[in-house]
Amino acid sequence: MLSDLLRWGGKRSSQTETTGDAPAPRGEEPVIPSKALPKFLSAIRRQPGPPVLLDFGPVIGANVAFFGERLGCKLFIEDLFADYDKHARGGTLDALAATFPSRLRHEDASVDGVLCWDFFDFLTKPASQLLARQIVRVLRPGGAVMGFFCTSAVPRTAFTKYEVVDETAMRHRYHPGIGGARMPLLNRDIIKMFDSLIVSDSFLLKSNTREILLRRKA
Numbered sequence: 001m002l003s004d005l006l007r008w009g010g011k012r013s014s015q016t017e018t019t020g021d022a023p024a025p026r027g028e029e030p031v032i033p034s035k036a037l038p039k040f041l042s043a044i045r046r047q048p049g050p051p052v053l054l055d056f057g058p059v060i061g062a063n064v065a066f067f068g069e070r071l072g073c074k075l076f077i078e079d080l081f082a083d084y085d086k087h088a089r090g091g092t093l094d095a096l097a098a099t100f101p102s103r104l105r106h107e108d109a110s111v112d113g114v115l116c117w118d119f120f121d122f123l124t125k126p127a128s129q130l131l132a133r134q135i136v137r138v139l140r141p142g143g144a145v146m147g148f149f150c151t152s153a154v155p156r157t158a159f160t161k162y163e164v165v166d167e168t169a170m171r172h173r174y175h176p177g178i179g180g181a182r183m184p185l186l187n188r189d190i191i192k193m194f195d196s197l198i199v200s201d202s203f204l205l206k207s208n209t210r211e212i213l214l215r216r217k218a
Contacts, residue, residue, distance in 0.1 A: 031171050035203040036146050036211035038167050043144035043200075043215060044071055044113045051112040054104070054138070056080045056119050057162060058175070066164045073112075078104060080119050081159050085177040093180075097127035104134045111138040116147035117162050118209070121182040128185060132193035142218035145197065149190065151208045154182040 044051050051073040055063070058079045067073055083103065087096045114135050120128050135145055159175035191199060194214050201213040 029171055029173050031165055031169050032205070032207075033169050034211060036201060036213045037164070037170065039201050039213050040113065040115075040144050040146040041070060041167055043142070043213070044073070047112045047140070047142055050074060052076070052110060053113045053115065054078055054106070054111050055115045057115065057117050058082065060161060060163050060173075063162075063164050070167070076106070076111075081175070081177055084119075084122055084180065085159075088178050088180055097123070097130045100131050100134050104138065106138045108137055109140045112140055112143045114139065114143075114145045116145060118148040118150070118160065120147055120185060121150045122159075122180045124183065125185070125189065128189075129193050136194060136196055136216075139197070139216050141216050143216050144200070145194070145214040147212050147214075149210045149212060150182045150184050151204075151210060152182075152184055156180060157182055 044053070051071055053067060053071070053073050053075045055075060055077050056079070057063075057077075058081060059077050064075060067075055080103070083099065084093070084096060087093045116135075120131070123131065139145065156179060158179040159177040161173035161175045163171040163173050165171050185193075187199075187202075190212065197214040197216050199212060200215040201211075203211040205211065
């Protein structure tokens with residue numbers, strides 16, 4: 001079920017690079033440059049008509065304003081991190097993946113862009129495959145998917161709120177959720193999961209996070 005529907009009016013392939021800054025010490029909220037975000041925005045701007053976006057993170061007022069002003073889009077907030085948190089606290093994480101089809105009840109080819117943030121890092125490989133299938137199903141031709149993928153496993157880490165500062169940077173904010181284990185996906189696994197999409201851009205940050213932009217051919 002859709003957690004929130006926010007509609008705002010307003011203005012209407014490269015290889016791996018190394019960019020970005022290492023995370024700041026605990027307690028600070030660093031602003032991290034992003035190479036994938038401007039590419040994502042450019043792809044959405046080329047879509048015909050008012051674009052439709054899915055955001056897998058929590059409601060962040062600055063992001064709602066940013067995407068409304070820059071894209072004049074319809075934004076669906078699908079807080080999958082809250083779903084994960086609920087299942088983790090209840091000891092039912094194994095049941096999370098089965099909720100994705102009913103959770104993302106959007107019509108086929110009805111969405112122009114998906115902001116996954118780093119949600120895939122917290123999923124098992126089978127769960128990642130199920131979620132990727134739903135993303136591919138709802139994405140329109142020409143649409144884009146932006147995700148952040150870790151490159152090494154971490155036994156437990158907190159979630160992060162990604163607040164868009166401008167078209168080239170994001171603030172990494174504290175998230176009160178329980179967090180979980182990070183599980184890296186190999187490049188070939190990501191490509192296979194999104195087998196009908198293409199990896200348009202991939203950037204390796206100094207923090208060893210990969211920013212990946214996937215596209216569906218127009």
